[in-house]
Amino acid sequence: MPFNASTLPTLLADLRAAVGEAHVLQGGDLSAYERDWRKRWHGRAFAVVRPGSTAEVAAVLRACAGHGVAVVPQGGNTGLVGGSVPDDTGTQVLLNLGRMNRVRAIDVANLTMTVEAGCVLQAAQEAAEAAGLLLPLSLAAEGSCTIGGNLSTNAGGTQVLRYGNARELCLGLEVVTPHGEVWEGLSGLRKDNTGYDLRHLYIGSEGTLGVITAAVMRLHPQPAASMTALAVCESVDQCVALLQLAQARAAASLTGFEVMSDFALSLVRKHFPQIPQPLPPSPWTVLLEISDAESADHARTIFEGLLEAALEAGVITDAAVASSVAQSRSMWHLRESISMAQAEEGLNIKHDIALPVSRIPTFVASTDAALEQAFPGARLVNFGHLGDGNLHYNVQVPVGGSAANFLAQHEHAVNALVYDAVQAHGGSISAEHGIGALKREELARRKSPVALSLMRAIKRALDPGLRMNPGRMLDPGDPTATVP
Amino acid sequence: MPFNASTLPTLLADLRAAVGEAHVLQGGDLSAYERDWRKRWHGRAFAVVRPGSTAEVAAVLRACAGHGVAVVPQGGNTGLVGGSVPDDTGTQVLLNLGRMNRVRAIDVANLTMTVEAGCVLQAAQEAAEAAGLLLPLSLAAEGSCTIGGNLSTNAGGTQVLRYGNARELCLGLEVVTPHGEVWEGLSGLRKDNTGYDLRHLYIGSEGTLGVITAAVMRLHPQPAASMTALAVCESVDQCVALLQLAQARAAASLTGFEVMSDFALSLVRKHFPQIPQPLPPSPWTVLLEISDAESADHARTIFEGLLEAALEAGVITDAAVASSVAQSRSMWHLRESISMAQAEEGLNIKHDIALPVSRIPTFVASTDAALEQAFPGARLVNFGHLGDGNLHYNVQVPVGGSAANFLAQHEHAVNALVYDAVQAHGGSISAEHGIGALKREELARRKSPVALSLMRAIKRALDPGLRMNPGRMLDPGDPTATVP
Numbered sequence: 016m017p018f019n020a021s022t023l024p025t026l027l028a029d030l031r032a033a034v035g036e037a038h039v040l041q042g043g044d045l046s047a048y049e050r051d052w053r054k055r056w057h058g059r060a061f062a063v064v065r066p067g068s069t070a071e072v073a074a075v076l077r078a079c080a081g082h083g084v085a086v087v088p089q090g091g092n093t094g095l096v097g098g099s100v101p102d103d104t105g106t107q108v109l110l111n112l113g114r115m116n117r118v119r120a121i122d123v124a125n126l127t128m129t130v131e132a133g134c135v136l137q138a139a140q141e142a143a144e145a146a147g148l149l150l151p152l153s154l155a156a157e158g159s160c161t162i163g164g165n166l167s168t169n170a171g172g173t174q175v176l177r178y179g180n181a182r183e184l185c186l187g188l189e190v191v192t193p194h195g196e197v198w199e200g201l202s203g204l205r206k207d208n209t210g211y212d213l214r215h216l217y218i219g220s221e222g223t224l225g226v227i228t229a230a231v232m233r234l235h236p237q238p239a240a241s242m243t244a245l246a247v248c249e250s251v252d253q254c255v256a257l258l259q260l261a262q263a264r265a266a267a268s269l270t271g272f273e274v275m276s277d278f279a280l281s282l283v284r285k286h287f288p289q290i291p292q293p294l295p296p297s298p299w300t301v302l303l304e305i306s307d308a309e310s311a312d313h314a315r316t317i318f319e320g321l322l323e324a325a326l327e328a329g330v331i332t333d334a335a336v337a338s339s340v341a342q343s344r345s346m347w348h349l350r351e352s353i354s355m356a357q358a359e360e361g362l363n364i365k366h367d368i369a370l371p372v373s374r375i376p377t378f379v380a381s382t383d384a385a386l387e388q389a390f391p392g393a394r395l396v397n398f399g400h401l402g403d404g405n406l407h408y409n410v411q412v413p414v415g416g417s418a419a420n421f422l423a424q425h426e427h428a429v430n431a432l433v434y435d436a437v438q439a440h441g442g443s444i445s446a447e448h449g450i451g452a453l454k455r456e457e458l459a460r461r462k463s464p465v466a467l468s469l470m471r472a473i474k475r476a477l478d479p480g481l482r483m484n485p486g487r488m489l490d491p492g493d494p495t496a497t498v499p
Numbered sequence: 500m501p502f503n504a505s506t507l508p509t510l511l512a513d514l515r516a517a518v519g520e521a522h523v524l525q526g527g528d529l530s531a532y533e534r535d536w537r538k539r540w541h542g543r544a545f546a547v548v549r550p551g552s553t554a555e556v557a558a559v560l561r562a563c564a565g566h567g568v569a570v571v572p573q574g575g576n577t578g579l580v581g582g583s584v585p586d587d588t589g590t591q592v593l594l595n596l597g598r599m600n601r602v603r604a605i606d607v608a609n610l611t612m613t614v615e616a617g618c619v620l621q622a623a624q625e626a627a628e629a630a631g632l633l634l635p636l637s638l639a640a641e642g643s644c645t646i647g648g649n650l651s652t653n654a655g656g657t658q659v660l661r662y663g664n665a666r667e668l669c670l671g672l673e674v675v676t677p678h679g680e681v682w683e684g685l686s687g688l689r690k691d692n693t694g695y696d697l698r699h700l701y702i703g704s705e706g707t708l709g710v711i712t713a714a715v716m717r718l719h720p721q722p723a724a725s726m727t728a729l730a731v732c733e734s735v736d737q738c739v740a741l742l743q744l745a746q747a748r749a750a751a752s753l754t755g756f757e758v759m760s761d762f763a764l765s766l767v768r769k770h771f772p773q774i775p776q777p778l779p780p781s782p783w784t785v786l787l788e789i790s791d792a793e794s795a796d797h798a799r800t801i802f803e804g805l806l807e808a809a810l811e812a813g814v815i816t817d818a819a820v821a822s823s824v825a826q827s828r829s830m831w832h833l834r835e836s837i838s839m840a841q842a843e844e845g846l847n848i849k850h851d852i853a854l855p856v857s858r859i860p861t862f863v864a865s866t867d868a869a870l871e872q873a874f875p876g877a878r879l880v881n882f883g884h885l886g887d888g889n890l891h892y893n894v895q896v897p898v899g900g901s902a903a904n905f906l907a908q909h910e911h912a913v914n915a916l917v918y919d920a921v922q923a924h925g926g927s928i929s930a931e932h933g934i935g936a937l938k939r940e941e942l943a944r945r946k947s948p949v950a951l952s953l954m955r956a957i958k959r960a961l962d963p964g965l966r967m968n969p970g971r972m973l974d975p976g977d978p979t980a981t982v983p
Contacts, residue, residue, distance in 0.1 A: 122855060122857050123743070123857075124739055124742075124743060124856050124857035125855040125856045125857040125858075125888070126746070126856075127855070168692065169692050169696075171690050171692075175689065175690065177751075179667075180689075180690060182696070183663075183667065192949070192953070196949045196952075197949065198947065198949045198950055198953065199947055199949070200947075200950065202925065202927070203855040203925065204853045204854070204855065204888060204925075204926065204927050204930075205659065205664075205853070205887045205888055205889075206655050206659065206664060206853040206884075206887050206888065206889045206927065206930040206931050207853055207927040207929070207930065208652065208653050208703055208927070208929045208930065208931055208932065208933045208934070209927055209928060209929050209934060209938075209942055209946060210703075210934065210942060210946060210950070210951075210954050210972060210973065211700060211703070211704055211708075211953075211954045211957055211958075212653075212666070212699050212700065212702070212703055213950060213953055213954070215696050215699030215700070216695060216696065216699070216700055216957075218696070219692055219694075219695070219696055220695055224695075235750075236746050236747040236750060238750070255608055258608075259607070259608060262610070262720050263720040263792070264792060265792060266719075266720060266722070266751065266752075266792035267661075267750070267751030267752070267792075268750075268751070268792070308747075308748060308749060308750035308751075308752070309748075309801075317793075369688045369689070369690040369691055370688070371606060371609040371611070371687040371688065372608050372609045372610075373606045373607070373608035373609040374609075400690075403689045403690050404609070404688060404689055404690065405689075405690045441686065441687065441688075442688065443686070443688050443690065443691040443692070443693055444693060445691070445692045445693050446688075446690035446691065446692065447690050447692055448692065449692045450692070450693060450694065454693075458693055458694060462693060462694060463682065463683055463684075465676070465680045465681065465682045465683070466682055466684065466694070466697060467694075468680075469676070469682065469695075469697055469961065470694050470695045470697070472960040472961060473695055473700075473957065473960055473961070474695075475960065476956040476957055476959065476960035477953065477956060477957070488694060489694065
């Protein structure tokens with residue numbers, strides 16, 4: 016049924032019947048639901064609806080389908096691309112999954128947990144830990160982001176190198192379709208070749224095809240010990256050489272490989288002088304983490320062998336292995352303080368890019384130079400998950416002058432320069448944050464026309480009313496079109 | 500354009516123009532292309548077309564689209580479910596990818612290789628090895644199956660426990676659509692959140708949505724040493740307990756965990772007495788493999804610690820660690836001889852099922868008993884990749900009487916009993932072999948109606964002419980239908 020404003024009062028009654036009056040919010044301050052975490056988007060929902068079960072989600076979606084009303088699914092609302100808040104028309108239903116937060120089951124022998132979409136990531140991590148196991152998805156927002164949001168956006172984080180993205184950690188899904196049908200795909204199977212892989216289609220689709228209500232996540236045995244080290248390199252080439260050496264010697268024990276440019280660390284020294292930086296300033300500092308199945312002693316032996324070999328090969332010039340859990344934590348704290356130090360320093364333009372690891376040295380050299388030439392004084396804050404080819408290649412505005420003016424004048428041109436370079440090197444303009452509202456137009460410009468037309472055909476097939484999170488990720492194009 | 504037999508002569512001219520006259524085969528003995536490996540299906544193609552490049556594949560698909568003709572893509576033609584041969588109408592174009600067999604590139608620093616669909620798996624393995632790296636996809640057909648077929652069917656094999664299925668080893672694809680458009684998705688990225696994951700949709704779709712022409716595969720460092728051990732358990736429960744212990748102690752070093760029932764091994768003793776069986780007969784024998792990044796000594800130390808702990812815990816009753824590469828190979832040879840010994844013993848009914856690992860003991864106990872009651876004398880040949888929850892739960896016909904009669908009378912009922920039990924335990928009727936022609940009707944019966952309707956909507960969206968490998972995997976339903 017097409018949208019018709021005159022039926023909205025009956026929609027309200029339908030929504031209340033679906034989830035109970037107490038869980039349909041209208042009026043008052045709903046900014047926790049209507050405004051995104053970065054405070055860049057502030058919409059207005061027809062109502063905020065908070066179902067408590069899969070059946071209630073299905074009832075809500077049937078009601079919305081009956082009224083031709085759009086639905087915006089929302090988890091912890093911690094996304095960075097404006098994908099989980101309504102537009103400002105006041106006609107969209109904001110479907111918040113927060114009440115569906117149970118861990119339904121943990122299967123120790125199968126190494127899986129079944130968890131509802133609204134479960135906060137950290138709560139899921141803790142439930143796994145209580146069962147003696149590890150849910151190896153970890154990111155800055157873990158205290159408030161939810162499993163459903165993690166899967167809808169295919170979250171990355173700090174352990175992708177070893178365990179994969181959220182996508183690789185998911186074995187099965189429960190999904191409610193735009194028409195309110197429930198796909199029961201909560202399989203805990205590691206092998207299942209029975210048709211198209213619907214799971215991977217919903218993962219990363221940012222709520223534009225349906226609503227993830229629960230998932231089966233892979234768990235891993237907990238490592239006996241985790242240990243961290245810092246090493247310094249003279250160049251990005253050397254960082255890549257160190258990565259290769261570490262992958263060969265530590266194999267799957269290597270769970271972290273993060274790079275930090277000297278300028279990035281200099282901002283931490285300037286704004287957080289109390290955070291220890293154990294090694295002298297150098298063009299590049301690498302944080303390595305080993306998670307060992309045997310013991311802390313064994314992890315140390317691997318680190319010592321690796322770092323000695325790297326020193327001998329001239330790949331690093333200095334290194335420090337953490338001698339305690341506290342020192343390991345302090346090294347991670349240094350890495351995680353870069354974003355905050357950047358914020359203290361002032362306005363900046365963020366990029367979340369991925370490249371083939373082998374192309375990173377050339378990309379960095381040529382793009383650094385091009386930015387410096389085009390925007391004299393602009394300062395590169397380069398750091399990220401080198402092991403995954405994922406850089407947060409951020410641009411801090413020049414010292415002096417108005418930062419806001421610089422942004423207003425140059426943000427678009429800076430993005431164009433960086434994204435052109437990313438494309439030329441076979442990279443991605445969104446490694447782990449997704450598209451949402453922020454990069455929708457960029458995606459339409461830069462993704463291949465064939466890929467866009469395939470994606471649009473899928474969107475129109477699974478959401479023919481184009482009501483699921485409209486305006487996010489993809490312009491679905493002409494609803495009557497077929498693939499070329 | 501709908502199919503019209505009168506245009507077939509011009510189709511032939513179009514195909515010859517697309518790939519050259521020498522690569523369009525018509526007439527003569529084409530059974531290598533038209534008959535499947537198990538010799539259960541023998542079709543007849545309009546022509547066998549062997550393109551040499553992606554552009555030629557696109558030209559072939561445009562020609563077929565122009566004539567409304569169906570296309571059956573084929574790699575090494577080693578599939579077990581009849582998915583890669585034409586039907587017997589003589590109107591389908593058999594598109595064999597064998598000439599597209601190049602390794603296009605190996606990127607050592609990025610740990611990836613770009614390889615064409617027709618490249619034989621073993622050739623790809625060898626190219627990776629020559630670059631000092633490992634392509635960890637390994638299965639019995641590796642000497643003749645191709646990368647394109649491996650990806651179209653999401654092949655499994657013996658190293659899934661550590662490295663995943665073919666799906667998890669693929670980072671990017673090049674695909675030609677049914678209309679002859681080329682999707683250039685040959686990304687070597689480990690993170691890329693820019694829209695729906697088309698890659699995972701084509702992987703495992705058995706040629707029903709388009710033609711995979713090339714792929715970027717993940718490589719891994721080669722382990723310093725691989726070592727194998729055998730251990731014997733009194734029950735399936737103990738096998739599962741041993742798996743848990745091995746995963747906790749060896750973590751990602753554990754690359755193989757195969758179980759073999761005593762009856763399975765007794766067939767090897769009977770038909771291949773020359774193959775050593777180092778441990779005395781026991782209800783269950785487990786083959787474990789460790790691939791170690793450090794050394795053979797370290798692998799041995801892990802094995803000794805693990806097996807000692809398992810003995811102490813009463814999980815195993817005896818064990819033998821291979822003392823040489825030759826002994827390791829001999830243990831694998833024992834495992835791989837089961838299928839052959841089964842064939843020597845006579846006719847049997849094969850099942851390729853997956854279950855949550857935790858459900859396997861109950862499944863085996865109850866299904867063994869139900870089969871014995873329903874089909875007295877039928878003998879269970881149970882073995883497989885327990886680490887992945889994947890059993891080849893085969894049924895050997897009773898001794899005495901006509902085997903062919905038993906099959907004719909009972910095959911359907913045996914399958915129904917086994918698949919009912921699989922479903923009741925949350926399992927899959929096809930773990931690694933796929934659906935093809937063999938299990939298409941079974942899939943339609945057993946997959947949830949919502950999943951089927953989603954799959955059909957995707958099929959109709961991406962192949963609106965329903966011309967890609969028709970009759971395989973999925974009945975696409977009414978072409979004008981939309982999702983419910």
